[in-house]
Structure formats: structure tokens, C-alpha cells
Amino acid sequence: MNNDKNIKKSIASANINFLIGSGVSMPFFKTLTDIEKKLSKAEELENTDEEIKIKKEYFDKSISNNRELLERSQECQDVLSQYKEFYKTINALILQRESSLLSKQVNIFTTNVDIFSEIALEETGVEFNDGFHGRFNSKYSVGNFKKSYYKTSLHYENTSEIPVFNIIKLHGSVSWCAEDKNIELDKDLKLVSEIEKSLDDKFKENYDKLMIVNPSKKKFEATVLNETHYDLLRIYNNELEKENSILFVMGFSFADEHIRELTLRVANTNPTSIVYIFVHDNNSEIYKKLKDEAKNNNIYLLAEKKYDFKEINNFFSEQLNKENQKSQDNTKINQQEDDE
Numbered sequence: 001m002n003n004d005k006n007i008k009k010s011i012a013s014a015n016i017n018f019l020i021g022s023g024v025s026m027p028f029f030k031t032l033t034d035i036e037k038k039l040s041k042a043e044e045l046e047n048t049d050e051e052i053k054i055k056k057e058y059f060d061k062s063i064s065n066n067r068e069l070l071e072r073s074q075e076c077q078d079v080l081s082q083y084k085e086f087y088k089t090i091n092a093l094i095l096q097r098e099s100s101l102l103s104k105q106v107n108i109f110t111t112n113v114d115i116f117s118e119i120a121l122e123e124t125g126v127e128f129n130d131g132f133h134g135r136f137n138s139k140y141s142v143g144n145f146k147k148s149y150y151k152t153s154l155h156y157e158n159t160s161e162i163p164v165f166n167i168i169k170l171h172g173s174v175s176w177c178a179e180d181k182n183i184e185l186d187k188d189l190k191l192v193s194e195i196e197k198s199l200d201d202k203f204k205e206n207y208d209k210l211m212i213v214n215p216s217k218k219k220f221e222a223t224v225l226n227e228t229h230y231d232l233l234r235i236y237n238n239e240l241e242k243e244n245s246i247l248f249v250m251g252f253s254f255a256d257e258h259i260r261e262l263t264l265r266v267a268n269t270n271p272t273s274i275v276y277i278f279v280h281d282n283n284s285e286i287y288k289k290l291k292d293e294a295k296n297n298n299i300y301l302l303a304e305k306k307y308d309f310k311e312i313n314n315f316f317s318e319q320l321n322k323e324n325q326k327s328q329d330n331t332k333i334n335q336q337e338d339d340e
Contacts (some may be wrong), residue, residue: 014246020110023251030061039216083120094163140183176211278307
């Protein structure tokens, strides 16, 4: 298979999805390593002291720094710039789609609970949908996704669909908070600040208010988050089940068994779907096993390089440059035909 040729064709004509994991937000946020195993064991043994200790470690590694990100600190700028570059490039690729029948929506599925995507999209001015509706009292609902956006020109009133990124956070977010039976937007991360100030006897109580899926077998504390999580997984399944769907996997290890099995099942039941995995570690046994178990041979490992976020951006920039060159060549041909 000519990967490069097929990827270029897929971007131009497929339903595009991304699955983004914690590797993309490194090094500003640390990866989980064996935290899930340790936390699951502590919960199983009902060892509250050990559970609190591990949750504090997770909070320090993957949550508290979101306040620095909210303030656009210098430490987050390198990773934030990569996020911004990524969304600008994909936005440009979607704009160049030739068919007006193809939706210009891009689904960003992520297990990251950080707010890198929201800040990057807001700063680049690209349209995005994070599931919230309402300006002064924003409430979250999965029904808010899959909305198309159109722009009308000022002079000729030509209407065209513009790209929109659906930010679908499978494990919740540090910017979500529970209010009655609703999820509301905590845009100032007040709860994160409150947890940072918590005394030892208050830490667990405040931490458990976070609307995130914990890295453990016992994943949920809140019913509303439980329901939302499975609703979002259904969206993930349904989008991949669509004809000619493509999924790019970035910085995701597939350590989450539920998402791994769901991805493999869809790849096996939908022969028109394609999964491309940007491999950071060429020796990853999980990736190789996934590829080998794909009955339709539609899971591909992109392993020519060590794919960190910068290399992934270079990859998509190359695709954009090829499209720009193709457009320029077509313009020249049309001009020559007109001259003749």
C-alpha cells in the first residue's frame, strides 16, 4: 500500500477523525505511566491513604498546571504553539476539499483532560464546538455536537460551509463542573484552584468533585459523568462506523482497554474505515497487536520517524504543501487552456 497516496486521498474525501492522547501534551503535562495500575490496586484494597497519595501525584502531573496554561505562562508556549500549528494546518486542508457535498466537520476525540485544544483553537480563531451552549450559564450536552457552520460573503451573499472542530473529551475535562444534574463550564478553573489550596483532610473531597474519568478501573465518582462518558463513546463508535471514515491516532498508547477494543471492533466491522497510528515507539507491542488483529488490514502504523507532535505537524504540513502545489498546477493548466 502506498500510504502517502492513500492518506492524501483520504484527507480529501473521507470523514476525518483524530484520537489524541497524553503524549501530545508532553512535556508540559506528564504521561500516566503506571498510575492506573497503582490507583486500581489501592481502590481494590480500600487503602484510602494510598489512593489519596496517588491522586495527588496525578493531580500534580496532569491537572494543576492547567492554571498556568490558562494564564498562558512561558512554560506552556512550546506545546501550545504545536497545538495551534496543528489546528491551522488541518483547517487549511479541510478548506481545500474540492467537493461541496463533504462535511467540513472534524472530530477531535481526546482522553486528555487538559485545555490545550480549547485555548489553541480560540487563539487561532478557528471555529470549534466543545459541547457547551449558552454565553452566561454554559451547559454541556452531547446534543450540541454535529452543528454545521456557514459564512455568507458581504457583497455577493455567497454561502459556504466553514470547517469546525468538534472537541469530544472522552474522559471529561478540568474545565467541567457538576451543578445539580448538569455539567457546567468552569472557565476560570476555580475547582482546580480550590484543590491546590486543600488541606490533607479536604483534598479527596475536593478532588472527587472534578468531572474527569480517573486513571483506574473504578473510573467514575459522578453519575452524570458516567452517562456522558458512554454517550461520547457512542459518538466515537458511530463516527468510525460511517462509510469512508479515517482515524488518525496521535500520542495515544491504547492503554485504555475500552477504547482499544472499540477501535478494533469498528475496524473489523467497517472495511471502508482506515486507522493511521503515529507511532512514537516503534517497538510498541499494543500497536503491532492491533494491526495484526485487524481482519480488514485497515490499521496502519506510521513509523518512518519517531513521531512527536512536531513531526506530526510536519507530516500534515507536507500534505498541505502538496495540495497547494496541486492547486497551483491546475491554475496554470487552466490559464494555458484559456490562452489557447
